[in-house]
Amino acid sequence: MARTESRMLALGAIAPNFELPDPSGKMHELQQGKAATLVMFICNHCPFVKHVRGALAALGTDYMSRGVAIYAINSNDASTHPEDSPAKMQEEAARFGYDFPYLVDADQAVAKAFEAACTPDFFVFDKDLFLVYRGQLDGSRPGNGVPVTGEDLRAALDAVLAGKQPAEDQVPSVGCNIKWSAGNAPSWFD
Numbered sequence: 001m002a003r004t005e006s007r008m009l010a011l012g013a014i015a016p017n018f019e020l021p022d023p024s025g026k027m028h029e030l031q032q033g034k035a036a037t038l039v040m041f042i043c044n045h046c047p048f049v050k051h052v053r054g055a056l057a058a059l060g061t062d063y064m065s066r067g068v069a070i071y072a073i074n075s076n077d078a079s080t081h082p083e084d085s086p087a088k089m090q091e092e093a094a095r096f097g098y099d100f101p102y103l104v105d106a107d108q109a110v111a112k113a114f115e116a117a118c119t120p121d122f123f124v125f126d127k128d129l130f131l132v133y134r135g136q137l138d139g140s141r142p143g144n145g146v147p148v149t150g151e152d153l154r155a156a157l158d159a160v161l162a163g164k165q166p167a168e169d170q171v172p173s174v175g176c177n178i179k180w181s182a183g184n185a186p187s188w189f190d
Contacts, residue, residue: 004118004177008134011168015039015129016113020073020103023086023093028071028101030129035067036160037125038153041116041178042102043076044092045083048175049119051142053096055150056120060099063157070100075111076119076179084179111178112186118175124156124166132160135170 015037019029030037042049042056049056060070076084086104093102105111114123124133133156140146156166180186 003174005174006121006134006136006172007115007117008170008172009115009123009131011131011134013131015123015125015131016110018073018105018110018113020105020110022101022103023090028103030071031069032129033127034069035127036063036157037069037071037129038063038157039071039073039114039123039125041075041111041114041119041121042072043074043081043084043119043176043179044088045076045081046119046176047142051140052120052137052148052150053092055137055148057097057099059150059153059157061097062154064099066161068157068161072098072100072102073105073110073116074102075105075108075116077108077181077184078106079181081179108178108180108184115186116178118173118177120175121173122153124153124160126160132156133166133170134173136173139171141174 017030078085126132137153138149138151140148159166
């Protein structure tokens with residue numbers, strides 16, 4: 001299991017705009033005017049995502065009703081990783097109860113715009129779409145025995161909803177690297 005850390009995009013960065021389809025073809029775009037926005041890069045096959053997918057579903061249930069826009073984006077190359085295909089994404093979302101849109105970034109342009117490096121990779125934006133958190137869900141990793149609570153990401157979302165800034169001491173997310181298409185890897189990818 002390869003371990004890749006988040007690139008930790010600079011706090012204060014403006015959310016890159018996007019319009020992406022879900023597996024059924026319905027288009028979704030970044031919404032303005034929400035209390036907070038969570039963008040997470042995930043996929044189906046990564047052991048790090050599998051480890052936290054119940055917590056991801058719970059985030060949707062707990063925070064969308066509180067005015068948080070939540071988007072999950074799969075940027076993996078489905079031709080080399082067929083388990084991350086749109087059809088399999090649709091099955092994954094239904095099986096694990098994802099209430100948020102699970103979107104297909106087929107050309108990987110959105111992952112590049114966010115400088116997403118791993119799955120899972122989390123980005124929280126305030127109501128003005130300024131980046132206030134990029135980091136881990138919590139300290140749990142496959143096999144480390146730490147319970148999955150989502151405490152780091154939840155604390156960031158709670159701070160934004162309370163009109164406060166999340167703590168600046170943020171721990172990078174760790175996961176599998178995004179599976180870039182041949183010749184499409186960003187210059188910073190190693």
